[in-house]
């Protein structure tokens with residue numbers, strides 16, 4: 616793997632789509648692993664109480680007593696204490712989620728600066744210390760306070776879209792929410808990247824959806840499309856990213872390509 620441009624400031628990206636099962640977690644961990652393999656420092660923040668991103672990154676988030684994103688959001692535990700290195704790659708880190716995060720959605724309601732807890736926790740000095748170039752935030756499938764925290768902490772939104780029926784269902788609502796956050800809480804927030812996933816080349820529909828998404832979102836859509844592949848769905852069961860599980864597979868190659876494209880596109884857009 617060749618090296619990729621390093622952003623001057625860490626790029627903070629929220630992986631969002633309130634529809635479940637569209638490939639948010641899969642894309643967050645595999646893009647992260649792809650960029651890490653190319654030499655970039657990447658931190659995945661697991662904001663979903665299910666903890667699937669933590670699992671895929673080989674982190675035991677059920678171990679009692681570990682510091683997690685919950686403590687960062689609600690107990691002012693610093694990033695330095697909640698961050699863990701993934702066994703997948705020395706450049707890859709995770710702030711795991713634990714099941715108590717399910718309660719955070721409610722508990723946050725009565726907390727001071729409830730929308731900015733994650734932003735305030737992302738201490739630039741700690742990010743620099745760990746050599747983090749990219750922060751990818753894996754959102755739960757809802758538009759509640761956890762997702763709002765992700766949108767306030769990030770500058771960019773990455774939306775994974777499935778090449779299937781009803782792909783764009785809910786995307787309009789997501790875009791309106793992004794506009795609301797932009798208007799009231801974070802003027803820098805914008806959709807920078809769309810990733811087409813679960814593409815099945817045998818169906819005409821997949822091409823139609825891909826074409827429709829490209830006509831809506833233009834060059835925000837990455838050229839690389841992630842194919843539907845059983846291997847991709849098997850990897851997390853082994854606590855691995857697809858890049859570790861089967862590095863030569865189409866799924867791994869496509870996530871590596873998408874990771875390279877993401878980093879190069881960002882470098883171009885940010886004038887690096």
Ligand code: ADP
Pocket residue numbers: 634635636637638639640641642667756812813814841842843844845847848849866
């Ligand atoms: P979300 O985080 O949006 O809920 P996930 O990333 O968890 O979505 O994906 C939903 C399901 O689809 C998971 O079981 C996952 O393993 C599977 N999956 C994701 N991407 C692919 C793919 N490219 N090919 C096959 N299965 C996939």
Ligand code: MG
Pocket residue numbers: 639640641663667754755
């Ligand atoms: Mg998920």
